[in-house]
Amino acid sequence: FERLGREAVGVAGAEVRPFRVWLDHWRMESEEEDSLFPMRVQVAEEEVELDLRVVSAKPPVLQGNEGLSQKGREPGNASYYYSFTRLPMEGTIRLGEHTLPVRGEGWMDREWGTSALEPEHQGWDWFSVQLADGRELMYFELRREDGLSDPHDYGVLVDVDGGYRTFEGDQAELTVLNWWRSPVDGSRYPSGWRLEVREAGLDLELEPRLRNQEMDLSFRYWEGAVSVRGRGPEGTVEGRGYVELTGYGGGEAARGTAP
Secondary structure: OOOOOOOOOOOEEEEOOOOEEEEOOEEEEEEEOOEEEEEEEEEEEOOEEEEEEEOOOOOOEEOOEOOEEEOOOOOOOEEEEEEEEEEEEEEEEEEOOEEEEEEEEEEEEEEEOOOOOOOOEEEEEEEEEEEOOOOEEEEEEEEEOOOOOOOOOEEEEEOOOOOEEEEEHHHEEEEEOOEEEOOOOOOEEEOOEEEEEHHHOEEEEEEEOOOOOEEEOOOEEEEEEEEEEEEEOOEEEEEEEEEEEOOOOOOHHHHOOOO
16 A cells, blocks of 8 residues: 655644654554654554564664765765664554454664666665664665666675675676566566575575565555575575566656665
């Protein structure tokens, strides 16, 4: 589902202290005045309702250069970007008449800017991974029309204690292992990857939990959950992740904003 709105007559808005963002009956609210977490997330639409209490196990990661993530040659082709990579949460999900207790770990990205991608960029492939050993990995590639790697490809590896180190695209290699075609118009998306991060000694395979996780909203793209397994310096590693793919289908609108 998707919901858009302007701040008017209280229908939508945001407040800093205590933190609160709302769109009609969709809302995220801090429980404490001077802290973002614990946070309550409540969303309801049609036959689906989500009610979660979220805490953070690690401090935020400032992506790029102290939070400024460059996406192109021009100074304005950038965004401010931070991530909370390990968010324990619990609550309920209602599906029709059935309400289920749930517990898990989430990931929150916050990114904002005013610019589009460079003209030679077709879109991006973005990966977030939570490893079972307590580490997290984020990596994205900007896809160029000429097929060459982009100097702004970027990643970060978060340690168990919340410390992190960044790496450039030349320290990673992404290989597509499979493909999937959209039933909407036959657009072809990657559907399975091998991600090698030499700086960390990681060699991972990512498999979609469902092939069809295409999002057909303001613009059409693929975004969904993946299972992760592979090897690291100390042996076998497993995990779960989330992948976002843009520019493969849905027209020029899919190229609008950087990851």
